[in-house]
Amino acid sequence: xxxxxxxxxxxxxxxxxxxxxxxxxxxxxxxxxxxxxxxxxxxxxxxxxxxxxxxxxxxxxxxxxxxxxxxxxxxxxxxxxxxxxxxxxxxxxxxxxxxxxxxxxxxxxxxxxxxxxxxxxxxxxxxxxxxxxxxxxxxxxxxxxxxxxxxxxxxxxxxxxxxxxxxxxxx
Amino acid sequence: xxxxxxxxxxxxxxxxxxxxxxxxxxxxxxxxxxxxxxxxxxxxxxxxxxxxxxxxxxxxxxxxxxxxxxxxxx
Numbered sequence: 001x002x003x004x005x006x007x008x009x010x011x012x013x014x015x016x017x018x019x020x021x022x023x024x025x026x027x028x029x030x031x032x033x034x035x036x037x038x039x040x041x042x043x044x045x046x047x048x049x050x051x052x053x054x055x056x057x058x059x060x061x062x063x064x065x066x067x068x069x070x071x072x073x074x075x076x077x078x079x080x081x082x083x084x085x086x087x088x089x090x091x092x093x094x095x096x097x098x099x100x101x102x103x104x105x106x107x108x109x110x111x112x113x114x115x116x117x118x119x120x121x122x123x124x125x126x127x128x129x130x131x132x133x134x135x136x137x138x139x140x141x142x143x144x145x146x147x148x149x150x151x152x153x154x155x156x157x158x159x160x161x162x163x164x165x166x167x168x169x170x171x
Numbered sequence: 172x173x174x175x176x177x178x179x180x181x182x183x184x185x186x187x188x189x190x191x192x193x194x195x196x197x198x199x200x201x202x203x204x205x206x207x208x209x210x211x212x213x214x215x216x217x218x219x220x221x222x223x224x225x226x227x228x229x230x231x232x233x234x235x236x237x238x239x240x241x242x243x244x245x
Binding site for chain 1: 183
């Protein structure tokens with residue numbers, strides 16, 4: 001076992017798909033006996049908002065995203081629409097919302113917890129969240145927009161924690 | 172014989188590990204928990220989990236698509 005018992009993550013993305021890795025790694029880190037701090041900056045601030053229902057995936061400009069339908073017969077479910085649909089078509093209004101719904105259903109079919117559930121577990125288990133105060137100001141958020149029990153601070157606070165840690169991940 | 176059984180069938184990573192961690196917190200040292208899950212990745216994950224925290228993975232067996240772990244709390 002390593003000497004340091006600290007682990008830190010920087011969560012910098014705010015889409016539904018990218019919301020998973022920080023919460024999965026943070027909660028698993030705690031389960032493995034670590035002290036975990038997650039610094040949420042730029043779009044990662046979205047992960048700390050009271051309401052998470054607006055999180056979406058964006059197939060546009062994301063040509064590697066596998067797009068398989070979570071319903072229908074097996075042959076239909078095996079088609080990867082991500083490879084077949086020209087990427088610019090995803091700019092048609094409503095398609096992003098549809099893709100988000102399909103992705104949520106796929107998550108559910110595969111036994112994945114919802115983002116709300118995962119975040120709740122993270123907080124219960126003692127993951128420490130820091131919201132980047134600078135980006136909050138820049139994006140026009142106020143403290144009331146965020147969940148209770150988080151810290152508001154800047155890069156120096158994060159780096160001070162990361163200094164004692166030997167596992168730091170940028171997501 | 173396990174003191175507690177945790178059924179995590181149908182749940183994906185990291186839920187089996189998280190729920191096991193939470194269940195172990197309410198147990199005494201040397202007590203055994205039986206975890207049943209269907210997440211294939213958990214086979215290696217439970218080894219790492221026990222290794223890191225000093226719990227003893229007494230047994231691991233497959234039953235159909237289910238994997239059954241017996242873990243003794245350290």
